[in-house]
Structure formats: C-alpha cells, structure tokens
Amino acid sequence: MVEAGxxxxxxxxPGGKYLAGGLPLVTPFGTLYTTNITPDIGTGIGNWSYPAFRRAMxxxxxxxxxxxYPAFPYVHYRRMTDGDISDAYAYLMSGPPVHSPSKQNQMSFPMNIRPLVFFWNLLFLHGNPIAANPDHSQAWNRGRYLVEGAGHCAACHSPLNLLGAEKSGERMAGGVVDGWHAPTLLGMAEGENPWTKDQLVSYLRAEVVVGHGTPAGPMRPVSLGLAKMEVSEVxxxxxxxxxxxxxPSAPSPEKGEPISxxxxxxxxxxxxxxCAGCHGDAAPMRQIDGRPALxxxxxxxxxxxxxxxKTVLEGVPPAPGAPGPxxxxxxxSLNNQQLTVLANYLRDQYKPGHAWTDLKTTLQELRPEAK
Structure with a gap:
C-alpha cells in the first residue's frame, strides 16, 4: 500500500533519506514541504497512534x-479499507527512524491560515471506502480500488478549480503538475494512438513502450514505484x-503554413x-526494438x-542502479530560440501542418529567465 500510495x-x-520528507511542493497558493513520516519520535510519526494515523488518512x-493541506491526498486515501490503512501504518512504523525536522511552509494569505481547510473539507471531502462492483471482474475491481484510492491518479490527472480541488465532472480529464501536462486517462483504448493492455502495463512499470515512449517528469518516480509491485496489481x-x-478528443491545432x-x-x-546520436535512424539504440522512436x-x-x-530541458533519469532508459x-546546452526551432522542426516532421500554438507562451512560462 505504501508503494501504491x-x-x-x-x-x-532527491538525495534525502527514505520517507524523511523535505520535498518542496509548489502550488498556486505557495510552497509546501513534505513531512517526515519515519517512526522518529521527535520529528516524524513515531508517537502517532494508529487511530491518529487513520484520522489523518x-x-x-x-x-x-x-x-x-489537501496536497496530501486524504481525499483519495479515505477510500482505502481500514485493513490497508492499518498495513500502511505497520509498515511505516517498522522502518528506521530518521531525525529530520520539517521545513516551514511558505503559503500565501489566506491559505496560510490552516483552520480555513475546515471549510475546504466541507465542500470537497466526500466518499467512503470503495465497494466492489459485481458487474465487473475481480481484476477490474482491484484496479479501480488502486486507481481511485491509494493511487490517487485523479489528483494529478484532473483539472483543478480555483480552490485547488478536482473539478466536478472532469475527473481524469487531464491536468498540469510541476509544469508537466498530465494527460487525460479517459478513452485511452481509443483515439489516434490507442493503448493496448500490455503497452500500458509496461509503461506503468517504467519501461520504454514503442509508440508511446517512457514515463518522465512526475510520472517517472510513480512508475518506478509501480515497478516494485506485483505485476498482477499493475x-x-x-x-x-x-x-x-x-x-471526444480535443481537435488538433488547425493546420498552419509549412516551415521554410x-x-x-x-x-x-x-x-x-x-538528438541524432540516440534518435536518428542510424543510431545504435534505434536497432533495439526501434527505440527510442519519435x-x-x-x-x-x-x-x-x-x-x-520539459523532457528536453530536464531529461529522463534512469532508475536507481539501472542503466536506462x-x-x-x-x-x-539549448537556449529558448534553439529549443523553439527544434520543437517546430520535430513537430513538422511527425505531425506535419499542426504547429503548436502554445509553444512560445509555454516556453516562456517554463523558462522565463532564458533568452
């Protein structure tokens, strides 16, 4: 459950002790720093009883x-069973304690007033533990439980309203996390480039999937965690x-003039x-299952x-202790002008006539200090 969650x-x-916190989470309301959830008594959850832990979840x-703050996805964790919450508590309490004091959050007014979260909860904290649907298979029900509960997929893959809650009626329809586009999880078996089950399982386990690529950005550590779970769960x-x-899928941008x-x-x-050293037609890596094909x-x-x-700027780190991908x-090594030229060139190569209309504004948003 700890991996699934x-x-x-x-x-x-990055570079810190396992579960000792300290990761900054940038939100529209300020920056939160995750807390230490090792069993350290002074700075972690070592003096938390199980009822206290369950109440937090x-x-x-x-x-x-x-x-x-609801950046901690208790909205989804509340849908887990008591047994799974108890198992997660037992696992966390069995680990090594790490002394690591929490950093001070930097939230803007009025969200720096924690009691106001009470009213947020009145509006958006709903749902009970997930019950099995007899009309579907055991595997489907298990998948629903993991996706809707511990996995809290909708927390990233949904658009948010002005209060930071998932928009009603648009769950799983896609969102933005740390500047990355978290794509819609609806209709994945349909559309221009549909997923097969084998492809999706491989992708969720941090593998390279011909036709779809490999997880990057915030999805990278999620997939590395899923890779540690039983394949049957994934x-x-x-x-x-x-x-x-x-x-219905959003239409592609209108066709524009071809580049000169x-x-x-x-x-x-x-x-x-x-790029050609890995992505060119003659690159040695392209001889391995045709990857990484663009x-x-x-x-x-x-x-x-x-x-x-984001992929070009930040790259894709390998799994710890693994050679790749x-x-x-x-x-x-690339300034904004060069990145713009490269983006337009590759887009024209692989989706000709459908230039990105958001390229300039998105690049300035993601790297505003660059020239």
Whole structure:
C-alpha cells in the first residue's frame, strides 16, 4: 500500500533519506514541504497512534489536531479499507527512524491560515471506502480500488478549480503538475494512438513502450514505484484505466503554413547535433526494438508542447542502479530560440501542418529567465 500510495514519491527529497520528507511542493497558493513520516519520535510519526494515523488518512487532521493541506491526498486515501490503512501504518512504523525536522511552509494569505481547510473539507471531502462492483471482474475491481484510492491518479490527472480541488465532472480529464501536462486517462483504448493492455502495463512499470515512449517528469518516480509491485496489481490498474470512457478528443491545432526550407535546415542541424546520436535512424539504440522512436511519442504528438519542452530541458533519469532508459537534460546546452526551432522542426516532421500554438507562451512560462 505504501508503494501504491506513492508515499516515497512526495516524502523523499532527491538525495534525502527514505520517507524523511523535505520535498518542496509548489502550488498556486505557495510552497509546501513534505513531512517526515519515519517512526522518529521527535520529528516524524513515531508517537502517532494508529487511530491518529487513520484520522489523518481519512479526515486530513494531524495528531495534534491541525488541518493538513489537501496536497496530501486524504481525499483519495479515505477510500482505502481500514485493513490497508492499518498495513500502511505497520509498515511505516517498522522502518528506521530518521531525525529530520520539517521545513516551514511558505503559503500565501489566506491559505496560510490552516483552520480555513475546515471549510475546504466541507465542500470537497466526500466518499467512503470503495465497494466492489459485481458487474465487473475481480481484476477490474482491484484496479479501480488502486486507481481511485491509494493511487490517487485523479489528483494529478484532473483539472483543478480555483480552490485547488478536482473539478466536478472532469475527473481524469487531464491536468498540469510541476509544469508537466498530465494527460487525460479517459478513452485511452481509443483515439489516434490507442493503448493496448500490455503497452500500458509496461509503461506503468517504467519501461520504454514503442509508440508511446517512457514515463518522465512526475510520472517517472510513480512508475518506478509501480515497478516494485506485483505485476498482477499493475495489470489490474491497466484493466481499469482502459475501461474508462473518454469524452471526444480535443481537435488538433488547425493546420498552419509549412516551415521554410531554411528553417528546416536549422532544425535538422540542431537535431543532428543534439538528438541524432540516440534518435536518428542510424543510431545504435534505434536497432533495439526501434527505440527510442519519435513518430508516436506523446510528447511530440500531443496538442500541447509542455511535455516536449520539459523532457528536453530536464531529461529522463534512469532508475536507481539501472542503466536506462535515460535521456540527458539539455537545459544548459539549448537556449529558448534553439529549443523553439527544434520543437517546430520535430513537430513538422511527425505531425506535419499542426504547429503548436502554445509553444512560445509555454516556453516562456517554463523558462522565463532564458533568452
């Protein structure tokens, strides 16, 4: 349950001790720092009873009575069974204590007043433990439980309202997390580039999937955690996700004028110098299952340029102790003008005539200090 709930994803900062907290979470209301959930008595949850832990998971209230910010997804954890919450508590309490005091949050007014979360809870804290649906298979029900409960997929893959809650009626319809586009989870078995179950299981386990790519950004540590779970659990998640029906897909941007020959030459030169070593047709890595092929990767075919920009700037880190898949970051080697040329060139190559209309504004949002 701790892996399924992504506890380590938020409660372990890069280079930090496991579950000792300290990771900054940037929200529209300020920056939160995740807390220490090791069994350290002074700075962690070592003096928390099980009832106190269960109350935090179900009601978003800490041991001392203060309200937790809903960046902690108790809205979803409350849908877990008592047995699974108890198992998570037992696991956390069995780990090594780490002395790591929490950092002070930097929230703006009025969200720095924690008691106001009481009113947020009145509006948005609903739902009970998930009951099995007899009309579906055991695997589907298990997948639903993991997706809707511990996995809290909707927390990232849903648009949020002005108060930071998931928009009613648009759950799983896609969101934005740390500048990354979290795509819709609706209609994944349909559309221009549908997923198969085997593809989705492999992707969720941090593997490279021809036609879709590999998890990056905030999804990267989530998938590395899922890779530690039983394959049958991930298979159930995939079965449930692929059953979700989607609204009609948003249309691709209107066709624009083709880029000029001179612009193509500039883009091709940048690709040759920065990308072709792995992504070029003659690259050695392309001989391994044809990867990493760009023709159908969602970062290039999506209607937004967000994930292409973020992937190029930040790269894709390998799994700890594993050789790959990996991609270096280019934030220090490509300026905004070069990245714009490269993005337009590759978009024209793989989705010709559908230029990204958000490229300029998104790039300035994600790297405003760059020239």
């Amino acid at each position: 992504d506890c380590a994803v938020c409660h372990t900062k 179900r009601e978003g209230i800490a041991r001392d009575g203060h309200y937790l 298979d159930s998640i995939a079965e449930y996700l692929l059953s979700l029906q989607g609204a 020959a001179a612009y193509q030459k500039m883009g091709a030169d940048l690709f040759q110098g920065s 023709a159908q990767t969602s970062a290039l075919t999506a209607n937004t340029s967000r994930n292409f920009i 990996t991609m270096p970051a280019f934030a220090n």
